[in-house]
Amino acid sequence: MKKHQPGRWGFIFILPWLLGFIFFTAGPMIASLVLSFTRYDLSTIHFVGTKNYERILFDEPLFWKSLQVTVTYAFFSVPLGIAGSLALALMLNQKVAGERIFRTLFYLPSLVPSVASALLWSWIFNADNGLLNYTLGLFGWGGVEWLADEKYTLGAFVVMSLWGIGGGRMIIFLAGLQGISESYYEAARLDGASAWRQFRNVTLPLLSPVMFFNLILGVIGAFQVFTQAYIMTAGGPNNATYFYALAIFRNAFEYFKLGKASALAWILFLILMGITALQFWASKRWVHYEGEAKS
Amino acid sequence: MKKAPLLFFLILLSVVALVPFIWTVSTALKDDQEVFAFPPRWIPETIQWGNFQKAWTALPFTQWVINTLVVTLACTIGQMLTGSLVAYGFSRFKFKGRDTLFGLVIATMMLPGQVTMIPVFMIWRELRAIDTYWPLILPAFFGGGAFNIFLIRQFFLSIPNELDEAAMIDGASYLRVWWQILLPLSAPVLATVGVLSFIGHWDDFNGPLIYLNSPEKYTVSIGLRMFQDSYGSETNLLMAASLIHILPTIVLFFFAQRYFMRGIQLSGLGGR
Numbered sequence: 001m002k003k004h005q006p007g008r009w010g011f012i013f014i015l016p017w018l019l020g021f022i023f024f025t026a027g028p029m030i031a032s033l034v035l036s037f038t039r040y041d042l043s044t045i046h047f048v049g050t051k052n053y054e055r056i057l058f059d060e061p062l063f064w065k066s067l068q069v070t071v072t073y074a075f076f077s078v079p080l081g082i083a084g085s086l087a088l089a090l091m092l093n094q095k096v097a098g099e100r101i102f103r104t105l106f107y108l109p110s111l112v113p114s115v116a117s118a119l120l121w122s123w124i125f126n127a128d129n130g131l132l133n134y135t136l137g138l139f140g141w142g143g144v145e146w147l148a149d150e151k152y153t154l155g156a157f158v159v160m161s162l163w164g165i166g167g168g169r170m171i172i173f174l175a176g177l178q179g180i181s182e183s184y185y186e187a188a189r190l191d192g193a194s195a196w197r198q199f200r201n202v203t204l205p206l207l208s209p210v211m212f213f214n215l216i217l218g219v220i221g222a223f224q225v226f227t228q229a230y231i232m233t234a235g236g237p238n239n240a241t242y243f244y245a246l247a248i249f250r251n252a253f254e255y256f257k258l259g260k261a262s263a264l265a266w267i268l269f270l271i272l273m274g275i276t277a278l279q280f281w282a283s284k285r286w287v288h289y290e291g292e293a294k295s
Numbered sequence: 296m297k298k299a300p301l302l303f304f305l306i307l308l309s310v311v312a313l314v315p316f317i318w319t320v321s322t323a324l325k326d327d328q329e330v331f332a333f334p335p336r337w338i339p340e341t342i343q344w345g346n347f348q349k350a351w352t353a354l355p356f357t358q359w360v361i362n363t364l365v366v367t368l369a370c371t372i373g374q375m376l377t378g379s380l381v382a383y384g385f386s387r388f389k390f391k392g393r394d395t396l397f398g399l400v401i402a403t404m405m406l407p408g409q410v411t412m413i414p415v416f417m418i419w420r421e422l423r424a425i426d427t428y429w430p431l432i433l434p435a436f437f438g439g440g441a442f443n444i445f446l447i448r449q450f451f452l453s454i455p456n457e458l459d460e461a462a463m464i465d466g467a468s469y470l471r472v473w474w475q476i477l478l479p480l481s482a483p484v485l486a487t488v489g490v491l492s493f494i495g496h497w498d499d500f501n502g503p504l505i506y507l508n509s510p511e512k513y514t515v516s517i518g519l520r521m522f523q524d525s526y527g528s529e530t531n532l533l534m535a536a537s538l539i540h541i542l543p544t545i546v547l548f549f550f551a552q553r554y555f556m557r558g559i560q561l562s563g564l565g566g567r
Binding site (some may be wrong): 006007008009010012013014015016017019023026028029030031035042088091094096102103104106108112113115116119120121123124127166202216220223224226227230231245248252258262264265 | 403437
């Protein structure tokens with residue numbers, strides 16, 4: 001049955017990925033690390049040691065600003081987004097009439113391309129004629145300069161991100177919920193567990209691997225927000241939406257400081273590695289894998 | 296009847312999800328004055344279908360849509376083909392280092408694109424490929440992205456090995472098994488990958504922004520950005536142009552929907 005050396009064929013089949021990994025991922029990562037120790041403007045290149053890093057960390061308030069903007073955004077948008085997606089999935093999982101239609105309607109916003117979405121929300125947030133201020137006006141509020149007043153801009157970005165809670169993440173949660181065997185709930189009910197206790201002690205633990213997956217990718221995604229900031233506010237007002245990815249882009253492709261931009265990129269990479277490692281470490285306390293003895 | 300409050304709440308949420316669309320369509324169909332009318336009217340007094348034509352012809356949208364379709368379709372084909380080939384390698388063969396390499400595939404999902412962006416740009420610049428579609432298309436033919444490989448591999452693992460073996464007893468080659476046994480059985484996951492890939496590339500802004508310079512080579516996403524610069528004050532036209540960008544993904548989604556949802560569920564992502 002076994003043909004000669006099937007293993008070699010396996011290796012041949014994964015070769016496209018391996019080559020792509022070498023030329024578009026691993027190689028460029030190393031190159032970007034090397035670049036981060038240089039001053040490079042697409043024509044001349046000088047080795048400058050750790051000067052880029054020193055300057056970024058000790059001599060550039062904008063770096064700290066962009067980090068603060070990005071972390072604040074992630075801090076609100078990721079937990080709210082995950083909670084929102086989970087809530088939608090839980091509702092849809094109640095065998096309610098028209099589940100498929102609701103699922104489709106909730107999914108639609110995540111199909112909107114990011115540039116179109118940015119333009120559409122700019123119009124909704126428009127201070128004078130926007131839908132949001134009009135709606136708030138009906139309740140006697142409003143008049144907020146959503147995209148021009150630095151107190152509100154980041155909040156507007158978080159609200160905009162919540163439009164997408166019915167997207168892929170919700171579908172993944174829903175699939176996870178549907179994968180939980182009914183017998184667990186029956187057992188819990190026999191023990192007299194309330195709906196809340198069933199959620200707390202059956203649903204959440206069994207869903208925790210999916211939560212963990214969404215949390216990791218959610219944080220990484222939040223650190224890469226770019227298009228919205230580029231289109232809607234160009235980082236303003238007063239750098240209130242100067243997201244980290246925008247800082248990298250500007251330094252690289254507008255100021256042509258490619259060495260410094262590479263250093264920024266590597267700092268981002270190290271930060272995300274740190275956060276991700278921390279999450280993996282913390283996950284031992286709250287993520288349960290089925291078939292694993294509960295501690 | 297117990298579910299009535301839930302149903303009501305779901306309807307309310309659907310309305311919230313849809314309102315931005317309705318608002319956009321409504322704005323796109325208004326004339327210049329009515330856009331700024333207060334209070335806003337949901338249904339325009341006279342529906343300005345001409346706005347779509349105006350937006351479409353103000354800038355070369357026909358060219359941009361063709362450009363974007365070429366890039367997007369090429370990338371989608373590349374990701375489906377090489378993604379499933381790589382997934383075949385990872386799911387059906389044992390070789391040295393396989394699990395380590397698959398771990399690397401998963402790890403790259405967590406890699407922010409910014410870290411590789413600058414050197415990759417330099418490579419394409421060295422190859423004199425700036426302002427061409429190569430930097431946008433070619434990477435899609437190298438494995439098709441970690442998430443896609445993961446999805447397809449999960450799906451392949453759920454297909455019994457006996458099918459492959461039976462085909463090979465009949466003398467089929469490995470490539471034939473992939474093409475004639477596995478792929479036809481994998482419609483749900485391939486549709487999922489296809490839709491995600493199409494939407495992802497149709498949406499792509501960063502790539503065209505960095506690599507394309509000549510307006511006649513633009514894709515819709517950066518074309519729309521140019522439209523914003525030139526006609527930003529004409530909100531009705533801007534919304535009409537945005538709808539041009541939105542519509543194809545929604546149409547595609549409705550066609551592939553049935554497969555699409557099943558693909559994500561079957562691939563076991565929902566499970567563990």
